[in-house]
Amino acid sequence: MNPEFYTLAAFEYVADVQILKGRLEADGIPVFLRDENTLNSDPLISNAIGGVKLQVYFSDKERATEIYNEIRAYAVDDEGNFRRCPNCKAQRMEIYYNRKGIFYKLFPFFEKRKYKCLNCEFITEPS
Numbered sequence: 001m002n003p004e005f006y007t008l009a010a011f012e013y014v015a016d017v018q019i020l021k022g023r024l025e026a027d028g029i030p031v032f033l034r035d036e037n038t039l040n041s042d043p044l045i046s047n048a049i050g051g052v053k054l055q056v057y058f059s060d061k062e063r064a065t066e067i068y069n070e071i072r073a074y075a076v077d078d079e080g081n082f083r084r085c086p087n088c089k090a091q092r093m094e095i096y097y098n099r100k101g102i103f104y105k106l107f108p109f110f111e112k113r114k115y116k117c118l119n120c121e122f123i124t125e126p127s
Contacts, residue, residue, distance in 0.1 A: 005055040008064050012051045014039050029060045075115050090119035
């Protein structure tokens with residue numbers, strides 16, 4: 001077994017990762033949560049350390065990515081419809097925060113919400 005890990009996703013809080021962790025483990029994929037204990041003891045430093053990272057073995061990367069894409073929460077508009085990418089027309093967009101600069105790292109709630117297409121990686125602002 002290859003001891004090297006692949007970071008599948010990062011989440012702001014430990015509670016956000018639990019559903020995905022449970023699903024992956026139910027499918028026989030070992031899961032490791034990096035920085036879980038650190039954030040359990042002080043959740044306010046999540047932005048500073050990049051959140052809790054869900055990691056899998058490189059050998060499980062493809063299967064874990066497929067499962068993650070099946071259950072991930074895609075962005076929806078005010079009517080509950082999936083947001084459509086203006087570039088490639090895919091309905092696979094998620095909320096995206098750039099968090100560049102010390103100000104937005106310290107005060108992330110001031111940053112404007114954007115959406116990132118998981119198909120073509122186009123970043124757009126809500127209309």
